[in-house]
Each structure stands twice: as C-alpha cells, then as structure tokens.
Amino acid sequence: MTAPASPAASETLTPLIPPSQHRWAEVIHRLEAGGSMLPDTPENLMQIIGIYKAYAVPMDFYWRDLLYIAERVFLNPLPAFKYFPSQEYLDLPNSYAGDQSRLRIWRGGEKAHPELLEFMAKGETGQMSKLLHHLWHDRINMEFAEACMQAMLWHQGMGGRFYDYLESDTYRANADRAIKAYFKGNPAMLALYKLFPEMFMEQVKQMSYYANLGLFWEVMAPVFFEMSDIYDEGGFKGVPDAMNFLVNGIFAVAGRPIYHHVYVGDECIEVIPKSEGFTWLYEAALPYVEAVFYRTAPFRGTKSYNAQAYQVPNDQADFHSGILYADVFPVGSAGIPPTLLMQDMLHFLPPYLVALYKQHKRGDADVLIQLGITFQRSMYNVTSAVIQALRCALLYPLDDTDPEHLLANRRFFEAQMDRFLRPEARLGAIQSQAYR
C-alpha cells in the first residue's frame, strides 16, 4: 500500500498553469521543461552531433570564402575565381577560436581546419590542381553558401536594422566611395556606374550580405567543432545539453559586431563600419534563422510553381521552403542548394554516422537522404536553442513561480509552434526515430 502523498508534496506537484491545448502541446511541455523540439534519445544526440561536425568543416570554408568575396573580390564583373579564397583568408584567424581570440570559449585552432585543407587538396578524385578540381566540380559547394546569402538578401525585413541601413544615405555614400575606389583607373566600369548607379548599389548590398553571413558562420564553425569534441569526450548527457550549449553560445557572441569592410589594395573602406553597432544576434543570427531555416524559396528545377494558383505564398513571411519544412527526398536532386550541402557534409561524416546509415534504409545508396534528415533533426535542435535563447532574453526563466510569467512563456512557445501547424512542417516526423 502506498502512503498518501503529503499535502505539501501534492502542492509542489500541482502545475501553476493548465496544460497547453495546442496541437504540439507535447513539444511545448517539453520546451517548458527545458528540452528541445527534438526528443531526447541517445540516437538523436549521436545524429545531431555527428552532423554538426560534418557541417562545421565545409562551414569553415564558407565563412572564409564569403568574407574573401565581400572584402576582396567585391564587384569584379567576371568573378571566375571567387571560389578560390587566397591563402590569407584560409589562414585568417577565427575571431572565436585559437589563442589570439579574445573570447576563448571554444578550443579549435584559428586557421582553416586540417580536414578541410586535406579535402581541398585531394577531393574525391585525387591530388590535382585547384583549377582542375574546380572544373570537375570536385570541391566545396560554395553555391550553397551563396544560396543562403541570397535568401537573406531577398527576404529582408526580418528584424534587426541591417536592411534599413542599406537604404540609408550614409550607406550609399560609403558604397559610392567603395565603388569608385574599386574601379579607379577603369573608365569603362565607372561610366557604367554613372549610367546604372542602382545596379551597382544593389551589388554592393549583396556584398554586404556576403559579409554578414560570413561573420555569422565564423562563429558557428568553432561552436560545432567544439560540440563534436565534447561529445567524443563523453561530455553531453542528452539532446537538452547540446541545445543549452548552443543557447550559451548564442549569448556569448550576441554582441559580436557585424560589419562590411572592402579592401582595395591596402586601403580599407568601411562600407558598414563596426561603429554602427550592428550585432551578431540581431542583424545576423535571427534574420539567418528566419530566412534560411523557415523561408528560403521554392527550389526551381524540382517542380513548376503557379503563383496564380497560390502555389507560391502571396506574403514573403509565409514562405516555407526552409530545412524545417523540406521534403528531403525530392530536394535530393542535382543543383538544389540543400543537396549541395548534403554532398559537402558527406565528405566529413564521422565514422559512427557512416556506420549508422549503412544499417538503415538503402545503406550507401541513399546516404544523402539519410544525412539530410539527420541535418533536419539537427536544425530543429538549433531552432530550439534559438527559441530558448529568445525566451531567456525576452521572457522568463523556466522555473519562474509567477503564473503570469509562465503564461507569457507559454504564449511565446505556442506562437513559435504555430509556425509548424502547416502540413509541410517536419516537426511531427522528427518525433519518431523511424523517419530516416
């Protein structure tokens, strides 16, 4: 016979607010208990950490090349070599890794990762010149990074002040200086600039988004490497640990400046100076998550879309082609940005993920799909970290005892989950391990 619970004990067990009636109530209650949208299972932890590692290596290339393009290639009208970042950029010390870093939270080295350099030298085919690797398309798919940048440029208006600044007179004056300095001694391009100034301005804006995304990923690469190292050392107990590591990381670098400098020879032109006060969290991370995880755009080539039949949303905010909604199978076609990323990650999978994929579905034959779904799981975890970080920054602790505060947290979580009510959302699918 069990003893009746004492009044004190039953009081502490009574929830302060009633359960959620939302369709995703189970996930909301998990978030309220400090969990992630992704269920806490050992396999989920293994999958997401493994894929963070595989993502971090190409990301180490993406951020370096994005900054190389924004700062050096700039408005080159024939940028045939934009995917060949200079040695200077491959050696560029990461601001958040290496001993020179002022904020030494993550261990990694400051230069390009050794696995990346090895792949750049050998590729899938073997040792040959960079140009041959490039022409054979045996290389890092930088087009993926550019697709993400374009999603941010195109969607705009997703919070932060970055895009408003690009419309300002100050920015236009800075861009004008950069254009004139870059094309100094090139009367043909300067004449073209006189004729079509807006075309050039638009290109500079795009370059500013290259810088924005490069500075964003410069932080994420060492974070993901660190997570992989911690997991290898047995450091994460579950998915919530991995999520909380990301939440702390988001706060740690929230104030990192977002800027755009252009170098013409030795001259540095500050198109967006650090003194504008733009921050990693508001001007890069949050717009990135919105543009890339949620919105992006329907991928041309997989299907024809009829806008008059409302197959393309009227409102940009309703776009839902991001990884949180993607059907990974048709996406797995040539030339589609997520496929390019999957192929990049395939080269750097840790052995435990290679072994996992061999055991399931069609083994090696559909490994891109399997790792794409792993990536989807991992991005639901990153999105959970962003949601928890926002809750932490703007709302109340999970263990708050004021019911009004808990209700405010509840409304916030429910509003976030409303975005996964549309049928394309994969939130339901990732609740089960059978989704591969």
Place this chain on the structure above:
Amino acid sequence: MANIIETAKGAGCFSTLLTAVEVAGLTAALESPGPFTVFAPVDEAFAALPPGTVQTLVDNTPQLARILKYHVLAGAYSRAQLIDQPEWASLEGAPVAIRRAEPFEVKNATVLTADIACDNGIVHVINRVILPG
C-alpha cells in the same frame, strides 16, 4: 541632489553597470542635464547572463552602447507616468514595454526600487538586463 552617475555610485550595487557605461563612453552623457529615465540593472543581473556575454560587449563598445541605450529613455518619467503607456521609445530606438503595474515590471525585468530622483532624471532599479526584441 546627485546626478544619475553619482547616485548609482553611491548605491553600491551597480559596479558592472557603471563599468559598462564608462567603457561605452556614456558617462558624460548621463552626467549631462538630460533629463533621462534609466532602468538600472543590478550587478546580479549582469552576473546572471551566460559566460562571455558581457565580455563580448565590453570588447565591442558600439554594440555595448546600443544595449545600454536600450535602458534609457529621453525625459524623466516616474513609475506613475510609465504605467500609463504600454510602450516607451528607448534611446536605442526599440520600444521598451511596461508589462505590469503591480508588481511594476519593465519588459521581463521586475523593478526592485522605483522613482529614485536625481538631478538629471529618474532611476528605476531592475533585476534583469533587458534586451530589444
């Protein structure tokens, strides 16, 4: 009466805030006639932020100044005035929401002591660093 900076120094629980204001180069502004309304987070509020948060901001003064300016309104407003309007424009540009009158809450922070009158404005002591968004 003392100005906002002198008042904060005298209180003894704002050492992080005062250091941040100094690093961001806002001390002179807060000593000027103003007037200002300042939501001043106590030291524990900064200490509660995850490791690295404050350091990154201190290393990058324009970004630090932006967060600090979010804690300041132009004009001196008492608690009674603040609770009459749901949102107030901060010097940072983003609105600061007044969420509750009793207990007095500014965004997700609770006001520990309201209406500290200074020469050049009013200080309300809060228990959390507030962030735009």
